[in-house]
Amino acid sequence: MLPRKAGTVVHGGRVKLTHLDRVFPESAPAFNVLYLVSSAIPPHAGELVRFAKERGVKFVWNQNGVGFPGWAGAEAEDFNGPMRTLRRQADFVVYQSRFCQESAEQFLGPGPGAGEVLFNPVDLAQFCPAKTSPDLETWRLLAAGTHMEAERVTRAIATLAELRRRGHRAELTVAGEFRWSGAARQVHTAIERAGVAEWVRLRPAYSQAEAVALLQGSHVLLHLKYADPCPTAVIEALACGVPVVGSRSGGLPELLATDGGQLLDVPTSWLVRFYPAVGVVADAVEAIMARWEEASAGARARGERLFGHESWVRRHGEIFHELLRQP
Numbered sequence: 279m280l281p282r283k284a285g286t287v288v289h290g291g292r293v294k295l296t297h298l299d300r301v302f303p304e305s306a307p308a309f310n311v312l313y314l315v316s317s318a319i320p321p322h323a324g325e326l327v328r329f330a331k332e333r334g335v336k337f338v339w340n341q342n343g344v345g346f347p348g349w350a351g352a353e354a355e356d357f358n359g360p361m362r363t364l365r366r367q368a369d370f371v372v373y374q375s376r377f378c379q380e381s382a383e384q385f386l387g388p389g390p391g392a393g394e395v396l397f398n399p400v401d402l403a404q405f406c407p408a409k410t411s412p413d414l415e416t417w418r419l420l421a422a423g424t425h426m427e428a429e430r431v432t433r434a435i436a437t438l439a440e441l442r443r444r445g446h447r448a449e450l451t452v453a454g455e456f457r458w459s460g461a462a463r464q465v466h467t468a469i470e471r472a473g474v475a476e477w478v479r480l481r482p483a484y485s486q487a488e489a490v491a492l493l494q495g496s497h498v499l500l501h502l503k504y505a506d507p508c509p510t511a512v513i514e515a516l517a518c519g520v521p522v523v524g525s526r527s528g529g530l531p532e533l534l535a536t537d538g539g540q541l542l543d544v545p546t547s548w549l550v551r552f553y554p555a556v557g558v559v560a561d562a563v564e565a566i567m568a569r570w571e572e573a574s575a576g577a578r579a580r581g582e583r584l585f586g587h588e589s590w591v592r593r594h595g596e597i598f599h600e601l602l603r604q605p
Contacts, residue, residue, distance in 0.1 A: 339368035343507030374508035375529030399590035407519035408494035420496040439472035493518035504551035516581035537576040
């Protein structure tokens with residue numbers, strides 16, 4: 279369900295629903311397709327699916343990541359149990375990346391036979407490069423999204439400190455909600471210890487319109503989360519011509535490849551999360567900034583090639599019509 283109140287910040291798994299809603303608006307209680315996203319499961323989803331399927335409604339499940347032990351720990355099954363039950367009942371599964379499909383098969387078991395990989399979409403007209411690129415005299419770094427773990431923020435702060443130690447004029451904006459215990463204190467401590475308070479800006483959760491301005495005013499997105507399945511923040515950055523520095527894990531290799539930024543090698547594990555060393559992240563930023571105009575153009579070209587919302591919505595329409603033709 280999409281929030282309808284004006285000014286509401288839509289984030290996470292619900293963002294993609296805004297694209298569907300423009301062409302296939304919600305129609306309750308009379309509906310013939312139920313579409314649920316694994317990272318935004320509504321209350322009483324099981325009862326909703328049961329109600330729908332008893333009335334012949336087709337159920338489409340959008341699968342994001344899973345609760346693997348290195349991230350979810352002892353609570354992994356709390357995440358995976360509901361997803362496993364719902365995915366098995368789906369008439370069709372949309373996987374946000376090949377990594378999402380592989381991790382679902384690993385931790386959720388067999389699913390329905392019908393499904394395909396469709397990367398998360400972005401409105402390429404809304405998310406686009408600024409008419410005037412940000413001044414290259416000061417490197418503007420961005421860490422954006424819903425921050426579920428400390429390292430994607432604290433390592434960005436440490437990277438800023440390392441770049442300034444190397445003599446570069448650099449600034450960092452950290453945008454989005456912190457969602458781990460003791461986050462505010464830990465982030466402020468990291469900033470103070472690194473001695474970069476003058477060059478770090480913290481801002482809370484932001485709307486889609488605010489995201490465009492954030493990205494258009496940035497040179498590089500630092501996305502250091504381990505095994506991120508299909509981060510929308512990365513796709514939006516590419517659409518805005520903002521190269522990304524991230525780890526070679528999860529779905530990022532599928533999103534970035536070689537023309538969307540810099541992928542940094544980390545070990546592969548379901549049990550432990552790994553992060554690239556701060557010096558290696560700083561090296562990647564330097565490499566991008568040395569050829570920023572070319573890197574920016576490559577990022578935008580990749581965004582146009584893979585993530586346009588119109589083709590994503592069109593394919594969903596084909597899937598819906600195919601399902602509704604079935605008995």
